[in-house]
Amino acid sequence: MTDNIGLSSFRKKKTERPENIIPKLSEDTNRTMPEDLLKLPQNKLTSKDLPKSIRLPLNTHTAISTIATLQSKKIYEVINDIVEEYITNLPVSEKKIIRFSIETVKNNH
Numbered sequence: 140m141t142d143n144i145g146l147s148s149f150r151k152k153k154t155e156r157p158e159n160i161i162p163k164l165s166e167d168t169n170r171t172m173p174e175d176l177l178k179l180p181q182n183k184l185t186s187k188d189l190p191k192s193i194r195l196p197l198n199t200h201t202a203i204s205t206i207a208t209l210q211s212k213k214i215y216e217v218i219n220d221i222v223e224e225y226i227t228n229l230p231v232s233e234k235k236i237i238r239f240s241i242e243t244v245k246n247n248h
Contacts, residue, residue, distance in 0.1 A: 177223050177241070189215060 195203070207217045226237060 177219055177226070184213075184215070 203214055203217050203221075206212075207214045210217065212220075226234060229237070
């Protein structure tokens with residue numbers, strides 16, 4: 140009887156363990172929303188450039204209009220700033236969906 144037990148008893152030629160290769164760190168692939176995605180044009184927007192209206196509770200509308208007055212901005216500019224800030228805090232997968240939705244609407248108009 141042999142002293143070797145198990146699979147090693149059948150192996151005639153033993154190979155050495157391969158060298159352990161540790162992968163190098165790849166470049167940071169942090170992607171962000173394109174900066175011009177929600178960017179408003181420099182010229183004054185007319186009602187045809189603002190296609191949708193939204194309904195807000197009175198206290199929310201008052202807060203937004205007060206912020207607009209304090210910052211000397213239009214209400215839609217304040218809402219745009221709020222939406223941009225909200226989007227920056229979303230996970231990447233949700234940002235991607237929003238980006239594709241906006242690009243689709245831009246391409247259709």
